[in-house]
Structures are given as structure tokens and as C-alpha cells.
């Protein structure tokens with residue numbers, strides 16, 4: 001789970017139009033929010049990922065649910081209120097169900113940075129400093145569901161660690177002068193950039209992958225070799241800063 005910048009309200013959602021849609025929902029229970037001018041910007045706002053678990057929502061949002069942070073049954077006047085809408089996957093949407101976020105608050109990632117209330121350890125979310133908000137969010141969204149979340153996160157993060165180890169082996173050879181070809185140098189530098197992109201806020205499960213990579217001692221070792229060789233460039237620095245802002249530890 002990462003902080004999400006709330007995008008501008010779609011121009012179609014004027015006060016008049018919202019009133020009409022809201023009344024239609026109250027009268028008919030129709031999914032008045034299931035329109036492209038709402039779904040598309042929500043999908044883009046989260047880089048095509050679920051706002052809670054960061055799972056991919058499929059091409060063009062095929063698996064996207066429009067989640068009402070304040071549930072539509074208890075808060076019908078907010079069914080098309082832009083600030084109340086989040087893109088979500090079916091699992092998180094179902095787990096949250098009719099949970100009342102006013103009576104028992106959880107993290108709205110467009111308002112609260114999850115890093116203030118949660119950490120990640122061993123591919124699992126934990127509340128930070130006994131934060132009630134963090135604890136409640138993990139429970140309500142069921143963020144440590146083994147089958148749906150912890151296993152896929154582990155698979156992706158573990159693959160990243162394999163890549164990290166391979167890059168470090170190559171960098172050690174490069175540093176020792178065993179293999180200093182241009183090809184080898186490019187493999188190391190571009191390999192690290194690709195690895196950091198896998199942990200970037202735009203990528204699936206970025207909070208977990210970012211935390212796993214940055215916490216691993218091999219990462220610092222690799223970075224130090226690259227810095228020592230004078231190859232740490234602006235792009236690497238920018239990527240690392242963005243990834244650091246995503247990690248939870």
C-alpha cells in the first residue's frame with residue numbers, strides 16, 4: 001500500500017450532474033459510477049493498481065472495482081463524490097465490504113501516507129508503533145491474506161533478490177578487474193535500473209518490492225561498488241529516491 005496523489009475531479013462531475021446521479025442511485029440502486037469518465041481517471045490515478053494491495057487491475061481496468069471509501073449504503077450522498085472513490089481489486093473491495101470507515105477509520109491512501117502507520121516485515125504488513133489506524137487497515141482489508149497476497153508478493157520480491165545477487169556477483173568481478181568490458185558495465189548499470197523500476201510506485205506490489213530490495217545488505221554493497229567505480233548516475237539516484245519514498249521500514 002502506497003500513498004496516492006488524488007487526481008483532479010473529472011469535469012463531467014459537476015454539482016448538478018452529481019445530484020442527478022446520486023438521486024438515481026437512491027431511487028434505483030444502479031451503479032451510476034460505472035462510467036468511463038470516472039473509471040478511467042481512477043485507473044490512471046493509481047497506475048492501474050488496487051489502492052490497497054497494489055495488485056494489477058488488468059488491461060484497461062478489466063478487473064477494477066470502484067470502491068466507495070465511505071460505503072454507499074451508509075453514505076448514499078457520496079456515491080459519486082470524487083474524493084470518496086478509489087480503484088480497487090475484487091478481493092480488497094469484498095474484504096472491506098460494508099465496513100464503516102467513519103466509526104472505525106482505516107487508511108485512505110489518498111489522504112494518509114501508509115508509511116506513517118505501517119511497516120513491512122517478511123512480506124507482511126504490521127502496524128507501526130502500535131498504530132490503531134495501521135492495525136485496523138491490515139485487518140479490514142486483510143492485507144496479509146496468504147493465498148491472495150503474501151505468496152504473490154514473496155514470488156515477485158524473491159525474484160528481485162535473485163537479480164540483485166546476480167548483479168552484485170557481476171559488480172564484484174567488475175571491481176576486481178576480472179571482467180571490465182563495456183558490455184559487462186552496461187549489464188550491471190541497466191540491470192540495477194530495471195530492478196529499481198520493479199520497485200517503483202508504478203509497479204505491482206511496489207511497497208513490498210521496494211522494502212525488500214532496499215533492506216537487503218547486498219543492495220548497499222552493490223551501490224557502493226557502483227559509486228566507487230564512478231558509475232552512479234542521475235537516473236539511478238532519481239530511481240532510488242522514488243523507490244525509497246515507497247518503502248515501508
Ligand SMILES: [Zn+2]
Nearest residue numbers: 050053089092
Ligand atoms: Zn486489492
